Amino acid sequence: MSEKLSKDFYARDAEKVARDLLGKLLIRDKRGSKTTGKIVETEAYLGKDDPASHTFGGKKTERTEIIYGPPGHAYVYLIYGMYHCFNVVTGKDGTPEGVFIRALEPVDDLDIMRKRRGLDSEDKGNLTDGPGKLCMAMDIDKSLNGEDLTGEKLFISERKSAKDFEITEAKRINIDYAGDAKNWKLRYLIKDNPFVSEKPD
DNA sequence: GTAAAGATCCACT
């Protein structure tokens, strides 16, 4: 068995939460179709002082409102007109920071994930190794924006096993618009895990 | 109202 992470876990700095989310289990529970993936890659977005963040400078729009709300909620948005991205809101209520989930290692149900991704292959290496892909495989879309992650539809659980991996830090991806911040090492990966979206240098 | 760009993915010259 595993234990669902509480609101306290999320109510900390994005960098700490991003590191601690590695190795945890993301669970999507729809009636009749439950999918689980181990989190293997995250990125921290630091809010008003982070040029890469949607909330840089304290910018607040209809889309980003949820990031300013209480921790432990989902921030889901559509990118490039076709893919969803899933973030976890962190920090105290009122601070606009969060953690972007970039990749999962598929745990189950692999057949459901393949079906949602439109793949037939036995290979499981390309099911959830990217932010858009994992949202497809886990059926995460804008209807889950603002969803409470201590609820039943979408939540994250601690594994009861010992921590059995090392953490690699790397630059974040595809934020060339962010100037110097693109060099900040705010991406965290499970060292040598094959299911990450992109290997670090 | 209109335009420009995007925390991506996939196919391929």
Place this chain on the structure above:
DNA sequence: GTGGATCTTTACT
């Protein structure tokens, strides 16, 4: 490595 798909969000020529 490069470019196209595709459309919401955001900021204004």
